[in-house]
Amino acid sequence: METVLAILAGVLASCAVWLMLSGNLLRFLFGLLLMSNAVNLAIFAAGRLTYGAPPLLEAGGRLPEYDMANSLPQALLLTAIVIGFGLFAFALALTIRAYRTFGHLEIDRMRVAEPEEAGK
Secondary structure, three states: OHHHHHHHHHHHHHHHHHHHOOOEHHHHHHHHHHHHHHHHHHHHHHOOOOOOOOOOOOHHHOOOOOOOOOHHHHHHHHHHHHHHHHHHHHHHHHHHHHHHHHOOOEHHHHHHOOOOOOOO
């Protein structure tokens, strides 16, 4: 199962890089979201998936006789989802502002719209 998740994370990351290099700010934003999901999936797969094994200790703090799931990647994943959502919301607000200012979302044309430097 970890192999399937690793391949899926790689496919998501490669699609994200392709979107981020397309030259459109909205596609870049969706690529950023896809990259965040790919990293989250990679963190989740790094926690070794153990079917039916909760990450809990037995009474008295003893380790159980069976394998348990690692709870640290799960906690990191929840934190990364919240941070990724905040980053996406902020980047979306900046994208909307850029569209209202320039009237388009093409990154190369935005660079041309920058004001000239005073020293040149």
